[in-house]
Amino acid sequence: MIIVTSLLSVGIMLVPIPKLIAFHPRHYTISIIVYWLLDMIKGLCITFLAYLIAGWIAAYLAAIIAVVAAIFLTKCNTFAVAAGSTLVLSPILIVVGALAFLISLFITKYYFLSTYFTVASVSIFGFVLAAHLAVWATIVCLGMMVCLEQRSHFRRYRRGLEKQINW
Known part of the structure; x- marks a missing residue:
């Protein structure tokens, strides 16, 4: 059953979401939000279907495989996929993560720094x-993978090339 859920998670991650959304210059922000929500739904569906098919252990494994597939196989938002997976594993941590992300984004104005602060806060509150313990270990593993994906942003930040979000 775990093999079936692993194949299911990779198969769902290969669905080409960017080809389904038309990025229009006038509605670019709405397109980005929809793109992010669809990636979050992909992570949610993968983890929930794995839970229904084979239980919690398969859901933990499917969440990790979904984020790994998001990093290496497709061009999608790894942070959104990890958030969708965490929504199934521990819904209260999504509220904590959303608050930490928004507060740190308003303070720092850098997306990747907010991502790091969110991963740290969700890991601590988790x-x-x-x-x-398996839920916490899975969330820490997902957080480490998201931070590894964001390391290029940290290099740009050290060189002074990373752009701030203007409000």
Whole structure:
């Protein structure tokens, strides 16, 4: 069953979301939000279907495989896929993560720094709020993969090339 859920997670990650959305210059922000939400739904569907098919262990494994597939196989938002997977594993951590992301984004004005702060806060609160050690280990693993994907942004930040978000 775990092999079936692994194949299912890779198959769902290969769905070409950017080809389904037309990026129009006037509605670019709306397109980005829809793109992000669809990537989040992909992570949610993968983890929930794995839970329904084979239980919690398969859901943990499918969440990790989905983020790995998002990094290496497709061009999608790894942060959104990890958020969708975390929504199934521990829904309260999504609220904590969203608040941490928005607060740190308003303070720092850098997307990647907000991502790092969100991963740190979700990992710390996950240690307190998660029901099982496997949930916390999965969330920490997802967070490390998201941080590894964002390392090019950190290099640009050190060189002074990373752009701030203007409000």
